[in-house]
Amino acid sequence: MSVIAGALPHVNHVLGIIANEGGVNSGPGGWMPELRGILIVIIAVATLMGSVYLVLATNIGARLGFLVSFAAFAGWMFLMGTMWWTYGIGLKGPEPxxxxxxxxxxxxxxxxxxxxxxxxxxxxxxxxxxxxxxxxxxxxxxxxxxxxxxxxxxxxxxxxxxxxxxxxxxxxxxxxxxxxxxxxxxxxxxxxxxxxxxxxxxxxxxxxxxxxxxxxxxxxxxxxxxxxxxxxxxxxxxxxxxxxxxxxxMGAKRRPAGLITIGSLLVFLICCWLLHSRDRRVAYNRSQPALPAKA
Known part of the structure; x- marks a missing residue:
């Protein structure tokens, strides 16, 4: 904690210098929109997915909770990518x-x-x-x-x-x-x-x-x-x-959405297979006779 507390002033100083320098928009404070956007994304991801993982980790364990939350995230990305791919919205490739x-x-x-x-x-x-x-x-x-x-x-x-x-x-x-x-x-x-x-x-x-x-x-x-x-x-x-x-x-307007959809589906299926394999191992272990306790 002391290391983090000692590093925070230096981090704030560096961020202040970057924010006050001329960025892609030129002029003082040109990098401020980019820094604000990065921080918003980090906070949003940590709040949404981090809170879900925290609840799962406290109930079913850290490793199993991460696997369940990651599978849910991949499934959600698959659904979102499907909508993007169907209607040509969201993350787009080059236009025709x-x-x-x-x-x-x-x-x-x-x-x-x-x-x-x-x-x-x-x-x-x-x-x-x-x-x-x-x-x-x-x-x-x-x-x-x-x-x-x-x-x-x-x-x-x-x-x-x-x-x-x-x-x-x-x-x-x-x-x-x-x-x-x-x-x-x-x-x-x-x-x-x-x-x-x-x-x-x-x-x-x-x-x-x-x-x-x-x-x-x-x-x-x-x-x-x-x-x-x-x-x-x-x-x-x-x-x-x-x-x-x-x-x-013809361009490739839907290519990014298609890659996200297919990749998310593969990750989701792999996570589901890992969860299924774990359930089978747990069921097998529980079906074994209990070992006699030693006196």
Missing amino acids: TWDAVPGRTVLQDTAALSQAGALDSPAVVDDGATPADAATVVGQQFVAEGWKQLDKSAAAFGQTSSQAEVFLLESGAFGAGEFKVLNVFDYGGERYPRFADGKVDFIAFWHKPRYAVVEVAPVVPQRVEPARAPAVPVVDAAQPHQYVYMIRN
Whole structure:
């Protein structure tokens, strides 16, 4: 006790220094939220699980009480993980995103679409066709090969467009405000396996690869005047349209919850097996005849 009492002032001094230093939030006291959160978790765990273990330990013994309380904790974690896994809440993994197709992301002409694998066969464009006419032929080719042209009011249209803008800016193909998104084509992503013409799909946990092609066109440079609203972008009819080829990354949103659920279930079953084995040993020992007492 004297050692603990002597160490407490030093611990408080160190915590005070850390709390007053600049932390992840910068500035004095930047580490205070983190320290407060850590202390709250420690106190909550010690109060909840510690009190349960203390009651069990005083009734059935320290080792058996720990095994029972640990089994109960693992069972509770299994139930909580099941809810997280089912509804995609709680501890989450990476969200789904659109990733660039390596080496084939920004396609600057219609011939590159078939070379990159976006189209099975090249779009036939007449000689002397305008960029708008060539883009119309390409759009018809996409629809003919099973691609779905998304409506501009759809949520997926905005998501794919925003990610395509990021890839265009990163590649240097365009600068900010130098292009306009015209169309978005979507393909794949179906869930499987499905039975009875798709009516039975409760085990369809897998997805086919999903692709998206975003059509963009250069715009006519506009002069920005001070204190006036920016002009409406006008597509440059003399410049060819370009395409951004992307693949859907489904992410792993439910992976942490699934690992917690499966791991907690294994720990719970192991604890139950240990408790059952102990009960059998106790029952066997009690069934043996008592040894005669020595005089």
